[in-house]
Amino acid sequence: MSPAAPGVVTFVMDGKDVSARADQTVLAVAREHNVAIPTLCALEGLSTVGACRLCLVEIAGSPKLQPACVLKATEGLNVSTRSERLDKYRKMIVELLLSERNHVCSVCVSNGHCDLQSLAQSLGIDHVRFPYLYPSFAVDASHARFTLDHNRCVLCTRCVRVCDEVEGAHTWDVMGRGIRSQVITGLKQPWGESESCTTCGKCVQVCPTGALSEKGKSVAEMRKRRDFLPYLTQMREEHA
Amino acid sequence: MSRIIEIDPVTRIEGHAKITLHLDDNEEVQDARLHITQFRGFEKFVEGRPFHEMPSLMARICGICPVSHLVASAKACDALMAVRVPETGVLLRKFMNLAQIVQSHALSFFHLSSPDLLLGLDSDPAKRNILGLAAVNPAVARDGIALRRFGQKAIELLGGRRVHPAWIVPGGVSSPLTAENRDALRASLPEAFAIAERTLEWFVPLMPRFVEEIRTLGQFPSHYMAMLDENGRWEHYAGKLAVVNPQGKIVREIESARYQDVIGEAVEDWSYLKFPYYKHLGYPDGLYRVGPLARLNAAKGFGTPKADHAFAEYRKMENGPVTSSFHQHYGRLVEILGALEEMQAILDDPRILDTRVRAEAGANASEGVGMSEAPRGTLIHHYKIDDRGLITWANLIIATGHNNLAMNKGILQAAKIYVKAGKLQEGMLNRVEAVIRSYDPCLSCSTHAAGAMPLHIQLVAPGGAVLDELRRGA
Secondary structure, eight states: OOOOOOOEEEEEETTEEEEEETTOBHHHHHHHTTOOOOOSSOOTTSOOOOOSOTTEEEETTOSSOEETTTOBOOTTOEEESOOHHHHHHHHHHHHHHHHHTTOOGGGOTTTTSOHHHHHHHHTTOOSOOSOOOOOOOOEEOOSSSEEEEGGGOOOOOHHHHIIIIIIOOOOEEEESSGGGOEEEETTTOOGGGOSSOOOOOHHHHHOSSSSEEETTOOTTOOOOOOTHHHHHHHHHHHTO | OOOEEEEOSOOSSBSOEEEEEEEOTTSOEEEEEEEEOOOOOHHHHTTTSBGGGHHHHHHTTOSSSHHHHHHHHHHHHHHHHTOOOOHHHHHHHHHHHHHHHHHHHHIIIIIIIHHHHHHOTTSOTTTOSHHHHHHHOHHHHHHHHHHHHHHHHHHHHHHSSSSSOTTEETTEESSOOOHHHHHHHHHHHHHHHHHHHHHHHHHGGGGGGGHHHHHHSSBOOOEEEEEEOTTSOBOSSSSEEEEEOTTSOEEEEEOGGGGGGTEEEEOOTTOSSOEEEEGGGOTTTOOEEOSHHHHHHHOSOOSSHHHHHHHHHHHTTSSSSOOBGGGHHHHHHHHHHHHHHHHHHHHHOGGGGOSOOBOOOOOOOSEEEEEEEETTEEEEEEEEEOTTSBEEEEEEEOHHHHTHHHHHHHHHHHHHHHOOTTOOOHHHHHHHHHHHHHTOOBHHHHTOOOSOOOOEEEEEOTTSOEEEEEEOOO
16 A cells, blocks of 8 residues: 555645645745745755754744744644744844854855855844854865865754765764864864765765865855755655 | 154055154154054964965955955965966956056055145145045046046956955966957056056156155165066066165066075064065165165166156156155156056957966965065065965065165154254154155055054153154044
8 A cells, every 4th residue: 555645734824825735844835935934954955954943933822933944834834934033033043153163254265155145144144243252173175175164164964964865975974062063074084084985075065155165266266066966866766 | 861753643555553753862863663553464364274265365465455465375376286377367367467556556646645746745634635636636636536447447347346356366367358348448448548648747847846855755775676577677477576786786686486585574573564674785784675666776668668758757867776765656657657558468469368267276386485566566475385285384575564674764864854853843744654655555465454544653752751742633
């Protein structure tokens, strides 16, 4: 017996009735209806982790905010994707990200092509209210083709997921806890010495900032190409 | 009792500075010091960065001459990559550097110095600026603005933006020139030529008015350093560094990578600006000058008709090297003409639209030096990298730094003449400032400072007590 097709549910998004498959997330439904919800860790073709909390939405009758990327569409749900409270939290999250590492757009390889920068611009962030931490991170340039700069990392784990889920190498992981978390290659060895890395470069392309970049790129030259990801995922599903 | 006079801040220059004049017991000026009071630290905080980021990172040193830093830094990176930049890449880099020289010289001559020249050094300080000039002589002010716009627009057409284009990169430039932009650049040249020529026409006959300034503002024999092409002509991008003695003879010619053979660097605890000196003479005797004065003393000419004519007229002023710093204003006008002619020649070169403009490579050498002529003089970027291409050490010598000893000497010379009986007079302030301004120093570049540049003179007793003070806002 084949599994039953997911049912159709109807719920309210920003005061409007919308229909969705029961296995869809609120974020997916929002995108289908051209409702903009800011995201950072979410990327089509990768699993969702709900880590960055930028896609938080309000649910009528609940004091808790829920991340739209993992919140499943359910019958009778009533969500708001924009409110003063959400705007406030989203701004605060991006400001905290900016204060946590050393993000200097003007001299970054990803200047003008950066998800974090675009987010800050779209949220109207013209200054950061929190003191900068100015951590001291060395650049890992041990890989022949790519560079890892922790100063620009936002710990979205897109690199970890694409390497594990799509490439199947699981070279990347996260070490430490909380503010001391850090992405690592292998068992925290220099990237160039990692035996599992296949040098496929998927991690570089999905990285939202200039944390992972191709060697030889000068300031503002690193443009990420991500079209391969949904295409690759779809092809694999079809040929599974 | 000896005293110190302090001028703080100094106005209409790029950056922040103060001057102290040290008087002896007879109220005679004994010493003069130009204090550069900000610290920036680029050489230190670039350590650990990938070298491919360096040109745009170093360009952030200055919003006036970002292109000069892009050029010198990219050349240092070319050396780290051990590549030969494609011909068209070189032509395009040269073109942008020339546009930078034109716009910066226009800023120095028209916006910063022409108020002194046309309104008089003793005119009302409140009106002695580009706006005061516009009220009295709108045609000159308009020309200044138009010429600067020409240079800035040329930079924008090549690099996409006027300030901090990230277009000059290690190995070449990031995108070729389009036919449309080439034509737009060509169309903008005639107006720039017209401005340069008519400015020389009104400025040269004005010179007799400044006999006193020419005689007293930074007028002394010295060594000079400048880049020259293989024929000994004016050069701003490639070529060797020439050392010229006070008699005008070239005594050394070295490859850029060997700059440390001739230049030593000293530091003093009262200024953040280093004191480079000519090693052969030691410190502090090894005073030398760079910039328009030095370039025009070192070069045989430009190799282009209009500039060569203007150059010949300029050199007629003295039998031998031109020694007064005041003549740098005149020198800038000659250089603008030469730059425009070279820009014209580059645009007429059939290779200019070639799309091969960049060489790609990783780290192939552990050390690289890049040298170019910035508007204010020779600019040197020197980097060392580890085997992964991360910067381990950086040294910069900025044009204003080369001129540090000369500026101090020029201030002392002016102060000795204009400070009488320990009295602080506005006329003296103006002249001391004018000496500095003739070098068009960029202190934000040279110390690596932030902020506007305003002048403060202090008179200080031997014990350090401030006896008198004059202060002027920006």
